Amino acid sequence: MAVITLTTDFGWKDPYVGAVKGAIYNELEQVNVVDISHDVSPFHIAEAAYIIQNAYSSFPKGSIHIIGVDAEHTVENKHVAVKLNDHYFICADNGVLCLIMSKLNAERMVEINIHDRISSNFTTLDVFVKTACHIARGGTLEVIGKPIKSLKNISGIHPTVSENKSYINGQVIYIDNYGNSVTNINRELFESVGRGRSFELSARSEKHKQIFNRYSDIVKFDTPVAKRDVDGRGLVIFNTAGFIEIATYKSNPLTVGSASTLFGLRLDTPVVINFNAS
Structure with a gap:
């Protein structure tokens, strides 16, 4: 059974976490959805990077990790899906994978390009969920995105x-x-x-x-x-x-x-x- 984890800055008061989980179960009935954290400080990339780096490897190989922090889709904040260390990461290209990728090389990376098929401003709910469920069904990254060679790095994560x-x-x-x-x-x-x-x-x-x-x-x-x-x-x-x-x-x-x-x-x-x- 596929494992999809969630790391966000949504908190627990608002309906967003429940909506994301509901959307996943609506796509896949047989799936394990696991909360890593929803208490990331709003838009704090370095904090999210630390949390995901120190949690993801405890999950089985092939697990899919949605990171919904600073995830609004813009021309400067593209969405990516990355296969790294036999795990899949779905997030914005905002530097959140810097800590993990400082020691490991990605096996495959794509810029997600299914946005024109989805009408929404809640991208973590729609684009990230659609991408995660596609991977969970055995789909390849190339179907939902175009290959890329590098990800954005940000200052402050590395000393x-x-x-x-x-x-x-x-x-x-x-x-x-x-x-x-x-x-x-x-x-x-x-x-x-x-x-x-x-x-x-x-x-x-x-x-x-x-x-x-x-x-x-x-x-x-x-x-x-x-x-x-x-x-x-x-x-x-x-x-x-x-x-x-x-x-x-x-x-x-x-x-x-x-x-x-x-x-x-x-x-x-x-x-x-x-x-x-x-």
Whole structure:
């Protein structure tokens, strides 16, 4: 049975998610429709890219992923269908696949050209659904689009490195449910540029000279519980996706606070890692 996932910035209050699901089931009775997220910040491509990159590979090969973020069809925002790593992605050509395609090459890519057969201004409901269901039935990409060789890249998704490799400039691209702030700097880049040198990570008023692998690494378990006082303390870790994350231990935005609320870290907040001379 085909699997179609949905990642959008629609939220849950409005009828859009239900309408998309209804349209899919109206086309295909036997299909699994899975919500990845509908809480992407409106039009925030980098946030959507982070979410889809770290979710899609958990699904079976051949799964179809609709990404409805900044998806209005215009002359500058074309619609594409891409086969990548044995998965299919249907989205606007707005840079949302940049993170995935930084390491993997697409097997096939087409610019969707069925818009003249559909009359609607809700393209995720109509064009994306029609395309997804066509693929789910075993249809080829070439039937619904013309082959293309490249996709749009956008600034901000990838960090920059100084010419002498003395620093990395990045930014916050995702804030999770706990208020932890995920940067676009991954472990691979950090280690290749840093080469074991000491460093200082700066994000607004936050300064850190150590990166942990787990949240609990900040806890001194040989200290009595009553004297630990670590809840809400800031730390930096490599998260499960391999990205540098600025966090607080056992964070809760409603009680002890979070990296976002306590340190003023928002989407697009600059993050700089300065390395000391070796």
